[in-house]
Amino acid sequence: MRLHICAAGRLRSGPEKSLIDDYLARFDRTGRALGLGPARVLEIEDKKNGGMAAEAALLRKALPKGAVICTLDERGKVISSPDFADKLAGWRDSGRQDLALIIGGADGIDPALRAEADFSISFGKMVWPHMLVRVMLAEQIYRAATILAGSPYHRV
Template sequence: MRVTICAIGRLRAGPELDLIKDYIQRFDRTGRNLGLGPAQIVELEDKKGGGSTAEAVLVERAIPKGSTICALDERGKVMTSPDFADMLGRWRDQGVGDLAFVIGGADGLTKDLRTQADASLSFGKMVWPHMLARVMLTEQLYRAASILSGSPYHRV
């Protein structure tokens, strides 16, 4: 199951980007034998300043056709890491070929884009900077692959 993270905004070189690259590499390595991955990040920029509506168009174009879509949204479901791993495993077992996580810009995702999503995920009631949301998502992808593989990375 290929994973695409479609995110508004570009990260500059720095510790967040380094963490993201590391977790994606770990996810790809751990997930390969589990039918998970590869993962990629598609960064999108609304250079014309059209706001969340223009960003939604960019995100929709970046989502691979036929993908199962999971929106990262403050109104989404808060779940444990094992529950997240179970969700990924279920989608994989159901034959999902492409999974797209979508992360909006400063104003979040449009209602239409949230409605199109098959699932909605929240990292809690606090609002997180988008760069940290990407780090947290990629770490949770790696953690999910570790849980599904029986690795001791995730301790209960």
């Protein structure tokens, strides 16, 4: 199952991008044997500043056809790393070819797009900058693969 991090905004080079690239490269190596990956980042940019609805339209265009849609949203479900790994494995085992993990812009994800999601995850009640959400998500994707592989990376 291919993973697509679909995010509003552009991430320039810097420490966040380096971390994301590192975690996704680790995921690709670990996930391959598990039927997971590759993972890639798809960035959209609303150059006309059309707000959440315009971002949602651009995000929809970036989504692979038939993908599981999972939003990252403060209203989503707070789950553990092992539960996230189980979710990934469940979607993979049900024959889904693509998973789109959506990160909205500064104003969040358009309510209509949130309503289309198959699942929504929250990294807690705090609101995080989209750059840090990308890093945390990339790490959790890698962690999920290590959990499924039985690696000691994840400690309880």
